[in-house]
Amino acid sequence: MATPAFEELVEDFEFLEDWEDRYRHVIDLGKAMDPLPEPLRVPATKVDGCASQVWLHAQFEGGKLHFDGASDAMIVSGLIAVLRILFNGLAPAEVGKVDAKAELGRLGLNDHLSAQRSNGLRAMIERIRETAAQEA
Template sequence: MSLPEQAREALACFTEARGWEQRARLLMQWGERLAPLDDAEKTESNRVHGCESLVWLVAVVDDGQWRFKATSDARLLRGLLALLLVRVQGLASAELAQLDLRGWFSELGLERQLSPSRSNGLHAVLQRMAQLASEA
Protein backbone atom coordinates (compact mmCIF):
# COMPACT_ATOMS: atom_id res chain seq x y z
CA MET A 1 0.00 0.00 0.00
CA SER A 2 1.62 3.25 -1.08
CA LEU A 3 1.58 6.30 1.15
CA PRO A 4 -0.51 9.36 0.27
CA GLU A 5 1.57 12.48 -0.45
CA GLN A 6 0.82 14.17 2.89
CA ALA A 7 1.72 10.97 4.75
CA ARG A 8 5.09 10.91 2.94
CA GLU A 9 5.58 14.57 3.93
CA ALA A 10 4.80 13.74 7.58
CA LEU A 11 7.19 10.80 7.51
CA ALA A 12 9.98 13.00 6.13
CA CYS A 13 9.38 15.68 8.80
CA PHE A 14 9.29 13.27 11.71
CA THR A 15 12.23 11.21 10.45
CA GLU A 16 14.40 14.35 10.44
CA ALA A 17 13.25 15.42 13.93
CA ARG A 18 15.84 15.04 16.67
CA GLY A 19 14.43 13.94 19.98
CA TRP A 20 11.04 14.10 21.62
CA GLU A 21 10.94 17.90 22.07
CA GLN A 22 11.23 18.48 18.33
CA ARG A 23 8.66 15.77 17.60
CA ALA A 24 6.27 17.26 20.19
CA ARG A 25 6.57 20.65 18.48
CA LEU A 26 5.91 19.01 15.12
CA LEU A 27 2.89 17.22 16.59
CA MET A 28 1.41 20.54 17.72
CA GLN A 29 2.03 22.05 14.27
CA TRP A 30 0.39 19.12 12.50
CA GLY A 31 -2.58 19.39 14.88
CA GLU A 32 -3.08 22.99 13.77
CA ARG A 33 -3.53 21.74 10.20
CA LEU A 34 -6.74 19.90 11.04
CA ALA A 35 -9.77 21.36 9.32
CA PRO A 36 -11.95 22.80 12.08
CA LEU A 37 -15.24 21.10 12.85
CA ASP A 38 -18.23 23.36 13.27
CA ASP A 39 -20.51 23.01 16.26
CA ALA A 40 -23.09 21.11 14.18
CA GLU A 41 -20.46 18.39 13.58
CA LYS A 42 -19.55 18.08 17.27
CA THR A 43 -22.51 15.85 17.99
CA GLU A 44 -22.78 12.80 20.20
CA SER A 45 -23.13 10.60 17.09
CA ASN A 46 -19.74 11.90 15.81
CA ARG A 47 -18.03 11.50 19.18
CA VAL A 48 -15.51 8.68 19.48
CA HIS A 49 -15.90 6.78 22.73
CA GLY A 50 -12.92 5.02 24.27
CA CYS A 51 -10.79 8.16 24.40
CA GLU A 52 -10.01 9.95 27.65
CA SER A 53 -10.15 13.26 25.77
CA LEU A 54 -13.08 14.48 23.74
CA VAL A 55 -12.68 13.36 20.11
CA TRP A 56 -15.05 13.85 17.19
CA LEU A 57 -14.80 12.11 13.83
CA VAL A 58 -16.74 13.01 10.70
CA ALA A 59 -16.57 10.69 7.70
CA VAL A 60 -17.71 10.91 4.09
CA VAL A 61 -17.27 8.22 1.48
CA ASP A 62 -16.98 9.52 -2.07
CA ASP A 63 -16.67 7.11 -4.98
CA GLY A 64 -15.38 4.38 -2.67
CA GLN A 65 -12.76 6.60 -1.03
CA TRP A 66 -12.96 7.78 2.57
CA ARG A 67 -12.48 11.40 3.66
CA PHE A 68 -12.27 12.16 7.35
CA LYS A 69 -12.28 15.21 9.58
CA ALA A 70 -11.49 14.99 13.27
CA THR A 71 -10.63 17.11 16.26
CA SER A 72 -10.00 16.81 19.96
CA ASP A 73 -9.89 19.04 23.01
CA ALA A 74 -6.31 17.83 23.65
CA ARG A 75 -3.46 19.47 21.70
CA LEU A 76 -1.17 16.43 21.45
CA LEU A 77 -4.07 14.24 20.44
CA ARG A 78 -4.99 16.71 17.66
CA GLY A 79 -1.48 16.23 16.29
CA LEU A 80 -1.79 12.45 16.47
CA LEU A 81 -5.20 12.66 14.78
CA ALA A 82 -3.72 14.81 12.01
CA LEU A 83 -1.04 12.17 11.42
CA LEU A 84 -3.65 9.43 11.39
CA LEU A 85 -5.83 11.34 8.93
CA VAL A 86 -3.01 11.99 6.44
CA ARG A 87 -2.41 8.23 6.45
CA VAL A 88 -6.06 7.22 5.85
CA GLN A 89 -7.45 9.94 3.55
CA GLY A 90 -8.67 8.47 0.28
CA LEU A 91 -8.37 4.83 1.31
CA ALA A 92 -10.99 2.29 0.32
CA SER A 93 -12.81 0.39 3.07
CA ALA A 94 -10.68 -2.74 2.64
CA GLU A 95 -7.42 -0.74 2.87
CA LEU A 96 -8.72 1.07 5.95
CA ALA A 97 -9.45 -2.26 7.64
CA GLN A 98 -5.86 -3.44 7.01
CA LEU A 99 -4.06 -0.34 8.29
CA ASP A 100 -1.31 -1.08 10.81
CA LEU A 101 -1.70 1.88 13.17
CA ARG A 102 1.18 0.91 15.46
CA GLY A 103 3.43 0.41 12.42
CA TRP A 104 2.58 3.87 11.09
CA PHE A 105 3.38 5.60 14.39
CA SER A 106 6.56 3.50 14.69
CA GLU A 107 7.68 4.73 11.26
CA LEU A 108 7.09 8.29 12.51
CA GLY A 109 9.20 7.58 15.60
CA LEU A 110 6.27 8.24 17.91
CA GLU A 111 5.44 4.77 19.24
CA ARG A 112 7.30 5.35 22.53
CA GLN A 113 5.33 8.55 23.12
CA LEU A 114 1.99 6.79 22.77
CA SER A 115 0.91 6.29 26.36
CA PRO A 116 -1.54 3.41 26.82
CA SER A 117 -4.46 5.87 27.03
CA ARG A 118 -3.40 7.73 23.85
CA SER A 119 -2.79 4.46 22.05
CA ASN A 120 -6.22 3.20 23.13
CA GLY A 121 -7.79 6.47 22.01
CA LEU A 122 -6.20 6.27 18.55
CA HIS A 123 -7.29 2.65 18.24
CA ALA A 124 -10.83 3.73 19.17
CA VAL A 125 -10.70 6.30 16.34
CA LEU A 126 -9.41 3.68 13.87
CA GLN A 127 -12.09 1.22 15.03
CA ARG A 128 -14.75 3.88 14.49
CA MET A 129 -13.39 4.46 10.97
CA ALA A 130 -13.52 0.72 10.26
CA GLN A 131 -17.06 0.54 11.68
CA LEU A 132 -18.21 3.40 9.43
CA ALA A 133 -16.55 1.71 6.46
CA SER A 134 -18.26 -1.61 7.16
CA GLU A 135 -21.65 0.08 7.46
CA ALA A 136 -21.28 1.96 4.16
Protein backbone atom coordinates (compact mmCIF):
# COMPACT_ATOMS: atom_id res chain seq x y z
CA MET A 1 0.00 0.00 0.00
CA ALA A 2 2.91 2.32 -0.67
CA THR A 3 2.41 5.67 -2.35
CA PRO A 4 3.68 6.19 -5.90
CA ALA A 5 6.39 8.46 -4.46
CA PHE A 6 7.55 5.66 -2.17
CA GLU A 7 7.59 3.23 -5.10
CA GLU A 8 9.92 5.68 -6.88
CA LEU A 9 12.15 5.72 -3.81
CA VAL A 10 12.26 1.91 -3.82
CA GLU A 11 13.33 2.03 -7.48
CA ASP A 12 16.05 4.54 -6.63
CA PHE A 13 17.32 2.25 -3.87
CA GLU A 14 17.33 -0.75 -6.22
CA PHE A 15 19.54 1.25 -8.56
CA LEU A 16 21.97 2.02 -5.70
CA GLU A 17 23.58 -1.34 -5.06
CA ASP A 18 26.03 -0.29 -2.36
CA TRP A 19 24.63 0.41 1.11
CA GLU A 20 26.93 3.44 1.54
CA ASP A 21 25.37 4.99 -1.57
CA ARG A 22 21.91 4.32 -0.14
CA TYR A 23 22.96 5.86 3.18
CA ARG A 24 24.18 8.98 1.35
CA HIS A 25 20.91 9.11 -0.58
CA VAL A 26 18.93 9.07 2.68
CA ILE A 27 21.07 11.92 4.01
CA ASP A 28 20.57 13.87 0.76
CA LEU A 29 16.79 13.44 1.10
CA GLY A 30 17.00 14.99 4.55
CA LYS A 31 19.12 17.87 3.32
CA ALA A 32 16.56 18.58 0.58
CA MET A 33 13.70 19.08 3.06
CA ASP A 34 12.62 22.58 3.95
CA PRO A 35 13.76 23.42 7.47
CA LEU A 36 11.18 23.10 10.23
CA PRO A 37 10.56 26.61 11.58
CA GLU A 38 11.97 27.18 15.07
CA PRO A 39 8.52 28.01 16.56
CA LEU A 40 7.45 24.42 15.71
CA ARG A 41 10.41 22.92 17.58
CA VAL A 42 8.59 22.73 20.89
CA PRO A 43 8.03 19.98 23.47
CA ALA A 44 4.66 19.11 21.91
CA THR A 45 6.30 18.22 18.58
CA LYS A 46 9.40 16.56 20.05
CA VAL A 47 9.55 12.79 19.64
CA ASP A 48 10.69 10.87 22.70
CA GLY A 49 12.65 7.67 22.24
CA CYS A 50 15.12 9.02 19.73
CA ALA A 51 18.83 9.27 20.46
CA SER A 52 18.96 12.60 18.65
CA GLN A 53 16.65 15.59 18.80
CA VAL A 54 13.58 14.98 16.60
CA TRP A 55 10.51 17.11 15.98
CA LEU A 56 7.50 16.13 13.86
CA HIS A 57 4.74 18.59 13.04
CA ALA A 58 1.63 17.13 11.41
CA GLN A 59 -1.24 18.86 9.65
CA PHE A 60 -4.24 17.56 7.78
CA GLU A 61 -4.92 19.35 4.53
CA GLY A 62 -7.96 18.26 2.57
CA GLY A 63 -8.30 15.21 4.78
CA LYS A 64 -4.75 14.07 4.01
CA LEU A 65 -1.75 13.84 6.31
CA HIS A 66 1.10 16.22 5.74
CA PHE A 67 3.94 16.37 8.20
CA ASP A 68 7.27 18.09 8.37
CA GLY A 69 10.12 17.35 10.69
CA ALA A 70 13.64 18.09 11.72
CA SER A 71 16.51 16.49 13.56
CA ASP A 72 19.95 17.50 14.71
CA ALA A 73 21.36 14.34 13.08
CA MET A 74 21.77 14.15 9.29
CA ILE A 75 20.79 10.50 8.97
CA VAL A 76 17.70 11.04 11.12
CA SER A 77 16.67 14.00 8.97
CA GLY A 78 16.93 11.62 6.04
CA LEU A 79 14.77 9.06 7.83
CA ILE A 80 12.17 11.77 8.42
CA ALA A 81 12.26 12.48 4.68
CA VAL A 82 11.72 8.77 3.95
CA LEU A 83 8.76 8.67 6.35
CA ARG A 84 7.31 11.76 4.68
CA ILE A 85 7.50 9.96 1.34
CA LEU A 86 5.84 6.90 2.90
CA PHE A 87 3.01 8.64 4.78
CA ASN A 88 2.35 12.15 3.40
CA GLY A 89 -0.77 12.38 1.30
CA LEU A 90 -2.57 9.51 3.01
CA ALA A 91 -5.94 9.81 4.70
CA PRO A 92 -5.75 9.27 8.47
CA ALA A 93 -7.39 5.84 8.21
CA GLU A 94 -4.84 4.76 5.59
CA VAL A 95 -1.85 5.62 7.78
CA GLY A 96 -2.59 2.76 10.19
CA LYS A 97 -2.82 0.29 7.32
CA VAL A 98 0.74 0.92 6.12
CA ASP A 99 3.12 -1.84 7.18
CA ALA A 100 5.98 0.56 7.76
CA LYS A 101 8.42 -2.16 8.81
CA ALA A 102 7.84 -4.11 5.60
CA GLU A 103 7.94 -1.01 3.40
CA LEU A 104 11.16 0.26 4.99
CA GLY A 105 12.53 -3.28 4.70
CA ARG A 106 12.20 -2.91 0.94
CA LEU A 107 14.82 -0.16 1.25
CA GLY A 108 17.09 -2.32 3.40
CA LEU A 109 16.83 0.10 6.29
CA ASN A 110 15.92 -2.56 8.84
CA ASP A 111 19.28 -4.27 8.33
CA HIS A 112 21.52 -1.20 8.34
CA LEU A 113 20.43 0.97 11.24
CA SER A 114 21.85 0.77 14.73
CA ALA A 115 19.53 -0.39 17.52
CA GLN A 116 19.25 3.22 18.75
CA ARG A 117 18.32 4.51 15.29
CA SER A 118 15.82 1.67 14.82
CA ASN A 119 14.19 2.55 18.15
CA GLY A 120 14.01 6.19 17.13
CA LEU A 121 12.51 5.27 13.77
CA ARG A 122 9.84 3.18 15.53
CA ALA A 123 9.10 6.13 17.84
CA MET A 124 8.63 8.44 14.84
CA ILE A 125 6.31 5.95 13.12
CA GLU A 126 4.30 5.56 16.32
CA ARG A 127 3.94 9.36 16.63
CA ILE A 128 2.71 9.56 13.02
CA ARG A 129 0.19 6.77 13.62
CA GLU A 130 -1.05 8.32 16.88
CA THR A 131 -1.50 11.69 15.22
CA ALA A 132 -3.43 10.14 12.32
CA ALA A 133 -5.60 8.07 14.69
CA GLN A 134 -6.60 11.23 16.58
CA GLU A 135 -7.72 12.78 13.30
CA ALA A 136 -9.57 9.68 12.00
